[in-house]
Amino acid sequence: MLYSVLSCGSVAAIPAAFLVGAASIIYMTSTTAIVQVRGRREMHGRVLALQMVFLGGSAAVGGPLLGWIADTTSARALMVICSAACLGAAAFGALAATSAGQGTAASQGTAASQGTADE
Numbered sequence: 001m002l003y004s005v006l007s008c009g010s011v012a013a014i015p016a017a018f019l020v021g022a023a024s025i026i027y028m029t030s031t032t033a034i035v036q037v038r039g040r041r042e043m044h045g046r047v048l049a050l051q052m053v054f055l056g057g058s059a060a061v062g063g064p065l066l067g068w069i070a071d072t073t074s075a076r077a078l079m080v081i082c083s084a085a086c087l088g089a090a091a092f093g094a095l096a097a098t099s100a101g102q103g104t105a106a107s108q109g110t111a112a113s114q115g116t117a118d119e
């Protein structure tokens with residue numbers, strides 16, 4: 001979305017909005033699949049319900065808040081703020097995954113080799 005803010009016309013903004021929508025669908029699908037594959041079977045409903053509560057609750061709180069920010073500043077400033085927040089969240093997630101040992105190829109290879117050695 002930051003790209004659509006920096007571009008001046010709708011020719012560049014429309015594909016950017018399409019990509020953001022596609023990324024949102026991919027995110028929802030992949031997080032749901034991760035819960036179903038890695039989670040305990042008896043916890044699937046509870047965890048997926050919490051996921052929907054967080055997403056729905058953030059929309060109920062975030063919508064009026066973002067509307068107020070857009071009303072007091074401008075829509076372009078709001079998109080810059082939201083883009084910065086998304087980039088910050090992505091950086092935090094990458095840092096957390098790396099510090100937990102999930103983000104490095106060496107740790108994933110080590111875990112895979114340990115799993116085959118036990119069998």
